[in-house]
Amino acid sequence: MNSKTFAILPAGGCGQRTGLDIPKQYCDVLGRPLIVYTLESFQRLSWIEKILVAVSPEWEGHMTELIQRYKFTKVGLVNGGTSRHRSIQNGVRHLQDHILKGLGGAHLRENGKVSSEEEPVVIVHDAVRPFADEDILRKVALAAKEHGASGSVLPMVSTILESDPHDVLVQSLVRSTLRESHTPQAFQWSVLHHAYQKISEHDLDHGTEVLDLALKYTGCRAKLVEAPDYVWKVTYRKDLVAAESLAKVLWSEVYLINSDPLSSKVFNNLASCLASRNLKVSVVPTMPDAVRYVHTTVVLHSIKPAQEEATMKCEESLDALVSKPDCDGLLACMCHLQDDSDRTLGTYRRLAKRLDARGKDKRVLAFLVVYTTTQEKEQQTLSRVCEMTATLIFDRNPLMSGQLFVVSDRD
Numbered sequence: 001m002n003s004k005t006f007a008i009l010p011a012g013g014c015g016q017r018t019g020l021d022i023p024k025q026y027c028d029v030l031g032r033p034l035i036v037y038t039l040e041s042f043q044r045l046s047w048i049e050k051i052l053v054a055v056s057p058e059w060e061g062h063m064t065e066l067i068q069r070y071k072f073t074k075v076g077l078v079n080g081g082t083s084r085h086r087s088i089q090n091g092v093r094h095l096q097d098h099i100l101k102g103l104g105g106a107h108l109r110e111n112g113k114v115s116s117e118e119e120p121v122v123i124v125h126d127a128v129r130p131f132a133d134e135d136i137l138r139k140v141a142l143a144a145k146e147h148g149a150s151g152s153v154l155p156m157v158s159t160i161l162e163s164d165p166h167d168v169l170v171q172s173l174v175r176s177t178l179r180e181s182h183t184p185q186a187f188q189w190s191v192l193h194h195a196y197q198k199i200s201e202h203d204l205d206h207g208t209e210v211l212d213l214a215l216k217y218t219g220c221r222a223k224l225v226e227a228p229d230y231v232w233k234v235t236y237r238k239d240l241v242a243a244e245s246l247a248k249v250l251w252s253e254v255y256l257i258n259s260d261p262l263s264s265k266v267f268n269n270l271a272s273c274l275a276s277r278n279l280k281v282s283v284v285p286t287m288p289d290a291v292r293y294v295h296t297t298v299v300l301h302s303i304k305p306a307q308e309e310a311t312m313k314c315e316e317s318l319d320a321l322v323s324k325p326d327c328d329g330l331l332a333c334m335c336h337l338q339d340d341s342d343r344t345l346g347t348y349r350r351l352a353k354r355l356d357a358r359g360k361d362k363r364v365l366a367f368l369v370v371y372t373t374t375q376e377k378e379q380q381t382l383s384r385v386c387e388m389t390a391t392l393i394f395d396r397n398p399l400m401s402g403q404l405f406v407v408s409d410r411d
């Protein structure tokens with residue numbers, strides 16, 4: 001993008017439809033508030049200059065705390081309004097007064113568009129759509145540059161019926177010409193600015209669709225861009241469950257640290273178990289730098305090591321993981337034991353507890369899986385160990401952190 005791009009996120013809603021007592025944008029999904037995922041989608045893009053979030057006054061303190069905790073350097077707050085349009089309007093005013101000073105909006109042509117290459121672009125996106133990726137954000141931004149406005153759409157999954165005030169069918173609409181409107185949407189700055197300058201009090205309180213405002217007040221007909229289905233809006237309680245499942249897949253990266261050639265067989269097996277759960281897996285020789293806010297999993301494997309060596313290796317690796325800035329992850333250690341006597345297992349059990357205690361301060365979960373096997377059953381045991389480790393990684397259940405998991409095929 002060669003023109004400046006900004007984002008406005010209305011986040012003033014109270015989440016009535018979830019039936020929960022906090023607004024859905026602040027609900028916890030895999031250990032962090034939903035809105036954090038949304039903000040991260042924008043923060044990580046170098047071509048986004050500033051992200052303005054419209055929040056209601058009672059949640060301002062909480063949002064300020066989240067901005068600091070997650071180091072969102074581009075995020076600023078504006079007052080949330082009593083309606084979606086009033087919140088977005090506050091964002092537009094803030095852009096005009098503090099960021100795009102003097103750029104009051106270029107002269108619009110008949111069709112609402114501006115031809116200047118440098119015309120800034122503003123993306124409008126709901127805070128409760130956490131999975132907008134770079135591809136769709138870029139597509140709508142580029143389409144807005146060309147067409148003045150653009151919006152993400154999805155095909156209708158059900159037929160729409162028009163009913164009269166007594167719930168009696170009037171007609172069914174032709175589904176093939178209809179589209180569901182979603183966000184992100186993007187606008188040339190002048191289009192958005194004009195629309196919110198001219199908007200009527202009635203539209204401010206009763207409308208929700210910004211594409212509609214652009215058409216009505218500037219004549220700009222938005223380009224509709226087909227979006228991936230995961231841009232859907234978290235609206236009901238069931239959507240929080242779906243968001244959690246998607247976060248596991250879209251926001252997780254697994255690194256298998258293979259520093260020992262003898263571990264290749266184990267890692268190949270584990271990698272295919274993880275890949276079958278749609279997780280992103282890389283086999284790397286050393287500990288990676290933690291990736292910002294992606295749930296990072298690091299898996300280690302040691303082969304029949306001396307007990308002290310294995311425990312030391314696990315502890316060192318956890319320390320390396322927790323010392324990364326912005327670390328937010330999971331450490332899974334797999335150890336192939338020669339002896340599974342009570343004494344040895346006791347040592348590993350204590351190690352699991354220590355790993356858990358150390359990881360707690362830094363939001364790191366630690367799982368320890370040990371196994372012993374006989375030569376005849378090695379393949380079968382390995383498959384079980386890898387399946388179990390993959391399940392632990394996929395579930396990311398904090399209750400499992402600090403537990404010792406033992407797999408043995410001995411009678």
Ligand SMILES: C[C@](O)(CO)[C@H](O)COP(=O)(O)O
Nearest residue numbers: 084126181182183208209210
């Ligand atoms: C569907 C929508 O109108 C697209 O612009 C928008 O997402 C509606 O948001 P609301 O918060 O449910 O009004």
